[in-house]
Amino acid sequence: MDKRIPTLAEAVAGIRDGATVMIGGFGGSGAPIELIHALIDAGPRDLTIINNNAGNGHVGIAALIEQGRVAKMICSFPRSADPRVFTELYKAGKIELELVPQGTLAERIRAGGAGIPAFYTPTSYGTDLAEGKPVEEFDGRMYVQERWLKADVALIKAELGDQMGNLTYRMAARNFNPLMASAAARTIAQVTKLVPLGGIDPEHVVTPGIFVQGVVEVANPKQEEILNREGAVYP
Amino acid sequence: MSNDLSALKLTNAQIAWRAAQDIEDGAYVNLGIGFPEMVARFQPEGRHAVFHTENGVLGFGEAPPEGEEDWDLINAGKKAITLRPGTAFFHHADSFAMVRGGHLDVAILGAYEVAQNGDLANWSTGHGGVPAVGGAMDLVHGARRVAVITDHVTKQGAPKLLERCTLPLTGVGCVTRVYTSLAVVDIADGHFVLREKIAGLTMEALQAVTGAELKLDGPVADLIVPEV
Numbered sequence: 001m002d003k004r005i006p007t008l009a010e011a012v013a014g015i016r017d018g019a020t021v022m023i024g025g026f027g028g029s030g031a032p033i034e035l036i037h038a039l040i041d042a043g044p045r046d047l048t049i050i051n052n053n054a055g056n057g058h059v060g061i062a063a064l065i066e067q068g069r070v071a072k073m074i075c076s077f078p079r080s081a082d083p084r085v086f087t088e089l090y091k092a093g094k095i096e097l098e099l100v101p102q103g104t105l106a107e108r109i110r111a112g113g114a115g116i117p118a119f120y121t122p123t124s125y126g127t128d129l130a131e132g133k134p135v136e137e138f139d140g141r142m143y144v145q146e147r148w149l150k151a152d153v154a155l156i157k158a159e160l161g162d163q164m165g166n167l168t169y170r171m172a173a174r175n176f177n178p179l180m181a182s183a184a185a186r187t188i189a190q191v192t193k194l195v196p197l198g199g200i201d202p203e204h205v206v207t208p209g210i211f212v213q214g215v216v217e218v219a220n221p222k223q224e225e226i227l228n229r230e231g232a233v234y235p
Numbered sequence: 236m237s238n239d240l241s242a243l244k245l246t247n248a249q250i251a252w253r254a255a256q257d258i259e260d261g262a263y264v265n266l267g268i269g270f271p272e273m274v275a276r277f278q279p280e281g282r283h284a285v286f287h288t289e290n291g292v293l294g295f296g297e298a299p300p301e302g303e304e305d306w307d308l309i310n311a312g313k314k315a316i317t318l319r320p321g322t323a324f325f326h327h328a329d330s331f332a333m334v335r336g337g338h339l340d341v342a343i344l345g346a347y348e349v350a351q352n353g354d355l356a357n358w359s360t361g362h363g364g365v366p367a368v369g370g371a372m373d374l375v376h377g378a379r380r381v382a383v384i385t386d387h388v389t390k391q392g393a394p395k396l397l398e399r400c401t402l403p404l405t406g407v408g409c410v411t412r413v414y415t416s417l418a419v420v421d422i423a424d425g426h427f428v429l430r431e432k433i434a435g436l437t438m439e440a441l442q443a444v445t446g447a448e449l450k451l452d453g454p455v456a457d458l459i460v461p462e463v
Binding site: 028086090102125170172173174 | 288289290305308309324326328330359365367369371403
């Protein structure tokens, strides 16, 4: 078994117009910037993107949006230090937004990966974000039904990876990445270091390879925060 | 608010200080992004809370010096934080299991409005702009204690403590205590119950800037906060 992919272009090949793509990361932490930029180069349009945020500055998801590739964002917090790319399109009615509370977003993705079509949570009960959703009382408290989220592709970032797709993460860059890995039909991980089989202690594996279909090495990955401080624009 | 009240009222740092005094040693605490993050600076001597952040870190330390940031190590406000002995990392589903599973002792959040039944509005001003909710709706139904820190009135001087919220709700019946620039108010059985007020502020003056009745249930202490 060898899930290694030699180039970023090959890693994102096959992502079609209209695809639903989960992109890992929380702000810039854990964001697979190089995979996102390869996706911009590859050119699919009308994408539905699932991420906690909606891009910052003019790189990563913000660049994908700025290039007109995104029809819909599913996220919890479409604001950032510099959210103008998303904000302008949203105000112009040119991009759709499905706003999801952050814990519900995480759990919907987890449920998608675990084969659980729906679950109940007290989060959002009695608020605008529960409108139209079934509610039910359990043990005297009201809960809102939420449905699973799945995707055609997940683009994620990990620290170490091996050819079987086993992954570790670096500090808070873990965030949504392991959840998304399980919830997509095809998960591509960019890893900072590709190690030989046995190079990851089995006790330390966070995402087991069964959830990962492709691994591409990107040594010295860029950090969104640093790119934005430099005023970077992609492409 | 009259000039008299403006002179009496606590600063944001002082409100944060007062809220910090109620956090027990060893408590697991989530602080909302922005103003509530300030509470971490005022832990009483000898007490050590363990801070949780939605993006998957428990037991982190303060901000690093400028230039020493590691952007893989941030809090929910996307600000750089630091490691401490005992820090733990975990993914987002585990992070919100901590929140929604009732494992956090306290969440401290900001507010646009709080109602006397504990309803909170803190995520949307209801018009224009891009809506963003983050983890607020999860936190208000997960933590054992949900406290709010806020100025007592809006910038225009309108009450923020109301009979009913007018803005879109974050959660229903979730807030248990409010620390304001003028008072400490509990929410019990659908009412605001005044616990502390600024010394020199009359009941009448406080009630005049509060949008619902302040009930009394025992003595009202002076809200005494040092210069911080």
